[in-house]
Amino acid sequence: MKSKIAITLLILMTLMPVHAQENIWDETEAQKRERLAWWTHDRFGMFIHWGLYALPARHEWVRNRERIPNEDYEKYFEQFNPDLYDPNEWAKMAKAAGMKYAVITTKHHEGFTLFDSKFTDYKAINTTYGKDLLKEWVDAFRALDIKIGFYYSLIDWHHPHFTIDRIHPLRQDSDKGYAKLNKGRDMGKYREYLHNQVREILTKYGKVDILWLDFSYPGKHGKDREDWGSMELLKMVRGLQPGIIVNNRADLEGVNGGGDFVTPEQFKVPEWPTINDKKVFWETCQTFSGSWGYHRDENTWKNIKQLLVLLIETVSKGGNLLLNVGPTARGVFDQRAQNSLNNMGDWMKFNSRSIYGCTQAPNEFKAPPNTLLTYNRKTNRLYVHLLDYPLQNFVMKGMKDKIKYAQFLHDASEIKISKPYGHAFDFKMGANDVNLSLPVIKPDMEIPVIELILH
Numbered sequence: 001m002k003s004k005i006a007i008t009l010l011i012l013m014t015l016m017p018v019h020a021q022e023n024i025w026d027e028t029e030a031q032k033r034e035r036l037a038w039w040t041h042d043r044f045g046m047f048i049h050w051g052l053y054a055l056p057a058r059h060e061w062v063r064n065r066e067r068i069p070n071e072d073y074e075k076y077f078e079q080f081n082p083d084l085y086d087p088n089e090w091a092k093m094a095k096a097a098g099m100k101y102a103v104i105t106t107k108h109h110e111g112f113t114l115f116d117s118k119f120t121d122y123k124a125i126n127t128t129y130g131k132d133l134l135k136e137w138v139d140a141f142r143a144l145d146i147k148i149g150f151y152y153s154l155i156d157w158h159h160p161h162f163t164i165d166r167i168h169p170l171r172q173d174s175d176k177g178y179a180k181l182n183k184g185r186d187m188g189k190y191r192e193y194l195h196n197q198v199r200e201i202l203t204k205y206g207k208v209d210i211l212w213l214d215f216s217y218p219g220k221h222g223k224d225r226e227d228w229g230s231m232e233l234l235k236m237v238r239g240l241q242p243g244i245i246v247n248n249r250a251d252l253e254g255v256n257g258g259g260d261f262v263t264p265e266q267f268k269v270p271e272w273p274t275i276n277d278k279k280v281f282w283e284t285c286q287t288f289s290g291s292w293g294y295h296r297d298e299n300t301w302k303n304i305k306q307l308l309v310l311l312i313e314t315v316s317k318g319g320n321l322l323l324n325v326g327p328t329a330r331g332v333f334d335q336r337a338q339n340s341l342n343n344m345g346d347w348m349k350f351n352s353r354s355i356y357g358c359t360q361a362p363n364e365f366k367a368p369p370n371t372l373l374t375y376n377r378k379t380n381r382l383y384v385h386l387l388d389y390p391l392q393n394f395v396m397k398g399m400k401d402k403i404k405y406a407q408f409l410h411d412a413s414e415i416k417i418s419k420p421y422g423h424a425f426d427f428k429m430g431a432n433d434v435n436l437s438l439p440v441i442k443p444d445m446e447i448p449v450i451e452l453i454l455h
């Protein structure tokens with residue numbers, strides 16, 4: 001009987017399709033954690049979207065939105081001349097804001113490259129400006145010890161062999177229309193171009209810390225891993241730069257080594273993102289206003305409190321924040337971006353200890369109302385971010401035996417642990433609750449932070 005069952009099972013197993021785990025490389029979880037260690041420690045990076053779209057100055061998707069063909073976009077290439085470009089200034093501003101890494105668009109969907117490429121004429125070095133913008137950028141950021149990331153758009157609306165699809169400026173309403181326009185276009189040739197350019201950026205600029213590929217949209221008149229040749233691409237990337245950290249937009253979900261972190265965009269996750277119930281590495285990318293590229297008339301700029309909450313909340317859920325600047329066509333960060341960066345820097349200067357090296361607090365610590373918690377495992381310190389400044393008494397439940405010492409982070413001034421002050425008629429503290437006595441006046445910090453040194 002038993003052997004019959006075994007044989008049936010065996011037959012069934014051979015009939016079942018085998019889904020071999022696809023592999024770009026073998027890496028244990030511990031090795032991955034180690035490879036990403038600097039990134040999970042640093043938490044805060046600068047995204048930079050810069051290209052010809054800075055000239056129309058009305059969103060980097062302007063070609064898509066206004067259905068602009070190559071001929072009509074040519075004028076921006078002719079006019080491009082960022083005479084005030086000084087990446088040393090950019091690097092200084094990133095550094096002062098507390099950003100530890102930076103990711104720049106080496107090529108966006110429009111197809112124009114900031115770097116010098118053997119495979120195209122559509123590049124900064126062929127404009128009036130006449131220089132490899134990426135080279136100068138890399139040198140400047142590296143000089144200030146900021147880690148280097150390259151965004152490269154898988155999409156290319158300029159390349160003659162990139163087939164017209166549903167997000168292309170020349171998109172069509174019918175299958176017939178697509179067939180007509182795509183006659184003579186050969187995605188294979190584009191694929192080769194894309195691989196060649198990625199090889200260029202990963203071989204000509206020394207060590208690259210991050211590669212940010214963007215993006216896939218499978219389905220009808222879309223593009224997926226077959227179009228990009230993602231498996232071969234990622235194998236090449238890992239071969240050229242074994243230490244590199246790569247995002248997840250090449251349509252390789254489920255492939256070992258296909259992407260290192262997930263990328264919720266312009267979206268606040270409700271909790272630490274998971275795949276198959278397992279917490280994953282994640283980075284949210286966000287803009288100061290609605291657009292990634294410089295947008296002159298865009299007015300929905302987040303205020304400093306929103307920006308700080310974005311950063312703190314991200315770390316409180318175990319993630320990274322990549323915050324974007326879209327430089328102007330003269331090559332500078334506009335005043336609004338500079339103000340936001342300055343404000344973030346003012347806060348980070350005194351409070352970055354609650355960001356770097358921090359993560360979600362263990363479950364045993366419950367965030368009091370109107371606060372966000374972060375936690376540093378190494379130092380065993382808990383950070384309580386006061387989003388809405390409390391009135392003198394600040395009760396933390398179940399924390400009495402856990403706190404060794406409490407202070408404000410920004411000035412290291414002691415916060416006394418004492419009985420609640422006032423007539424708390426109906427309020428009974430639990431045996432293991434603790435009250436921190438805060439000054440009436442809110443410290444001069446947008447979001448004050450209490451640092452708890454734990455037993």
Ligand code: GLC
Pocket residue numbers: 049060061214215265285292
């Ligand atoms: C989107 C957009 C793009 C932007 C990117 C940043 O995928 O296509 O314009 O570069 O998000 O994450």
